[in-house]
Amino acid sequence: GIQVEQSPPDLILQEGANSTLRCNFSDSVNNLQWFHQNPWGQLINLFYIPSGTKQNGRLSATTVATERYSLLYISSSQTTDSGVYFCAGLKTSYDKVIFGPGTSLSVIP
Amino acid sequence: SAVISQKPSRDICQRGTSLTIQCQVDSQVTMMFWYRQQPGQSLTLIATANQGSEATYESGFVIDKFPISRPNLTFSTLTVSNMSPEDSSIYLCSVQFTVAMNTEAFFGQGTRLTVV
Numbered sequence: 001g002i003q004v005e006q007s008p009p010d011l012i013l014q015e016g017a018n019s020t021l022r023c024n025f026s027d028s029v030n031n032l033q034w035f036h037q038n039p040w041g042q043l044i045n046l047f048y049i050p051s052g053t054k055q056n057g058r059l060s061a062t063t064v065a066t067e068r069y070s071l072l073y074i075s076s077s078q079t080t081d082s083g084v085y086f087c088a089g090l091k092t093s094y095d096k097v098i099f100g101p102g103t104s105l106s107v108i109p
Numbered sequence: 110s111a112v113i114s115q116k117p118s119r120d121i122c123q124r125g126t127s128l129t130i131q132c133q134v135d136s137q138v139t140m141m142f143w144y145r146q147q148p149g150q151s152l153t154l155i156a157t158a159n160q161g162s163e164a165t166y167e168s169g170f171v172i173d174k175f176p177i178s179r180p181n182l183t184f185s186t187l188t189v190s191n192m193s194p195e196d197s198s199i200y201l202c203s204v205q206f207t208v209a210m211n212t213e214a215f216f217g218q219g220t221r222l223t224v225v
Contacts, residue, residue: 030210030211030212031211031212031213031214033213033214035216040218040221041146041199041218041219041221042216042218042219043201043216043219045110045213045215045216048211048213050211086151086152088152088214090212090214092212093205093207093210093212096142096154096157096167097142097154097203097205097214099151099152100151101150101151102151
């Protein structure tokens with residue numbers, strides 16, 4: 001099955017700093033999503049991005065499908081950005097979604 | 110997109126008891142998915158629930174421990190049976206929508222279970 005790696009596993013940022021999170025897939029995927037899990041456990045959809053670049057406020061994501069990786073950019077980080085960021089993908093619509101191990105982000109004032 | 114309502118949002122249960130988690134979706138879906146997230150870990154798929162048939166369980170998960178019901182196209186329940194402290198986790202239900210070969214997953218808010 002598809003293997004998903006994420007880096008870094010943990011990240012501590014000063015409020016206002018920028019960061020880049022990376023996700024690598026062992027095989028090509030037709031679906032790639034980024035999620036933010038807040039401290040209460042809720043998974044929030046950030047981006048559906050099988051390829052290309054998308055931006056939403058301070059967050060943006062880029063997926064290079066041919067090289068099987070995706071990047072999540074967080075600019076001007078805020079304490080509310082803290083939590084765990086997961087990337088996830090699946091190969092076809094009949095497959096299960098495979099999650100990466102996550103990046104735990106702490107933004108300190 | 111989808112609105113997925115999951116309840117309870119959290120519970121503290123005694124070992125040896127069972128808890129049933131409900132998941133309601135605001136539109137009809139063929140498959141509903143149940144995930145477990147153990148403390149500090151990523152999400153692991155427990156089973157896929159299709160309406161009108163038995164759920165399909167992933168390796169390491171069995172029906173006796175995690176019975177699932179799927180009575181219609183918008184609702185499913187997951188029961189965690191004969192609980193032990195090792196079952197303390199977040200349980201999430203999920204649906205996937207496919208449009209023109211693009212499949213996107215959506216999740217309920219999760220049920221945080223603590224077994225004492």
